[in-house]
Amino acid sequence: MTRLTPEQVKNIPIDLQNYEQELIKKTEHSLLGIAKHTLNIRNDITSVLSKKTAAIIPITAGKGTILGFTDAILAILTHIGLDTYITKKKDVGGFAEAISKQADVLFAADDNHFIAVNLRTRYVSENSACTGKAYIAALDLAAKGIKSKTVFIIGYGPVGQAATIELLDRCANVVLYDIDKVKIGYAKRKFKDRVHIVHSIKEGLRYANLIVDATPVPDIISEDMIKEDTFVVAPGIPLGLTSKALKKLTSKNLIHDSLELGVATMALDATF
Numbered sequence: 283m284t285r286l287t288p289e290q291v292k293n294i295p296i297d298l299q300n301y302e303q304e305l306i307k308k309t310e311h312s313l314l315g316i317a318k319h320t321l322n323i324r325n326d327i328t329s330v331l332s333k334k335t336a337a338i339i340p341i342t343a344g345k346g347t348i349l350g351f352t353d354a355i356l357a358i359l360t361h362i363g364l365d366t367y368i369t370k371k372k373d374v375g376g377f378a379e380a381i382s383k384q385a386d387v388l389f390a391a392d393d394n395h396f397i398a399v400n401l402r403t404r405y406v407s408e409n410s411a412c413t414g415k416a417y418i419a420a421l422d423l424a425a426k427g428i429k430s431k432t433v434f435i436i437g438y439g440p441v442g443q444a445a446t447i448e449l450l451d452r453c454a455n456v457v458l459y460d461i462d463k464v465k466i467g468y469a470k471r472k473f474k475d476r477v478h479i480v481h482s483i484k485e486g487l488r489y490a491n492l493i494v495d496a497t498p499v500p501d502i503i504s505e506d507m508i509k510e511d512t513f514v515v516a517p518g519i520p521l522g523l524t525s526k527a528l529k530k531l532t533s534k535n536l537i538h539d540s541l542e543l544g545v546a547t548m549a550l551d552a553t554f
């Protein structure tokens with residue numbers, strides 16, 4: 283997991299409306315709609331959400347809080363309709379505050395974990411898994427269905443692993459590449475011939491125009507790899523496209539954010 287910078291989160295609250303409009307153009311769904319599609323929720327949950335309270339607890343352990351992080355989470359959760367607040371106290375004091383104020387769900391992140399916990403059911407939702415699933419659900423909507431289509435996943439960390447499972451669940455064909463041979467070994471043993479392993483990004487792109495960038499590495503997708511029908515969903519931070527590749531792809535064929543899809547999906551995953 284890459285540690286987010288204040289720069290990557292500071293505009294999330296003010297950009298949310300624009301972000302949502304862009305998502306709707308690409309997927310015909312709002313942020314909440316994509317989170318629902320991720321979790322296969324079909325009914326109207328607006329009134330249930332508005333009656334649930336989420337508490338965000340600032341955590342100072344490890345490298346400390348990221349300036350603007352809790353405000354970004356607050357904005358995303360409020361945007362999808364959850365009654366949300368940031369606890370006044372940090373760390374253990376924040377947990378005590380959230381629990382004593384009868385929060386339904388709490389959100390907390392340190393350097394290694396980012397979780398949402400349902401305080402009634404004790405269900406724990408995890409950001410990497412929700413992010414991997416949410417990006418595939420967004421791709422499913424943007425590509426008007428991924429069943430039987432081939433999707434190339436770059437990076438088999440926790441986000442890429444969740445994306446792989448979600449693609450297989452949605453009956454897509456998965457092509458996978460990771461520079462780490464140990465991780466590729468795990469994938470081979472787990473999925474056998476259900477996943478096609480390739481040895482380079484160039485090789486993977488011969489099979490697919492739908493790409494999932496789930497790596498923390500910049501500049502791994504170059505201009506020559508972008509075709510007219512290439513569509514990239516990129517949870518990876520920073521974005522793996524070179525600036526020329528990004529220009530050639532155009533923003534209409536790209537879904538990328540620093541928190542929104544994963545956090546909205548965690549909220550529903552933990553709440554329902």
Ligand SMILES: NC(=O)c1ccc[n+]([C@@H]2O[C@H](COP(=O)([O-])OP(=O)(O)OC[C@H]3O[C@@H](n4cnc5c(N)ncnc54)[C@H](O)[C@@H]3O)[C@@H](O)[C@H]2O)c1
Nearest residue numbers: 283284437438439440441460461462498518519540541544
């Ligand atoms: N957008 C979001 O909401 C969100 C949420 C969670 C994580 N992330 C980001 O998504 C990315 C993936 O998260 P993760 O937890 O799985 O990270 P991770 O670092 O655990 O895994 C990344 C994987 O990419 C592989 N990799 C690195 N360089 C590569 C290359 N050149 N080619 C192919 N594979 C390569 C690594 O070997 C590793 O297996 C990170 O950048 C993380 O910060 C974003």
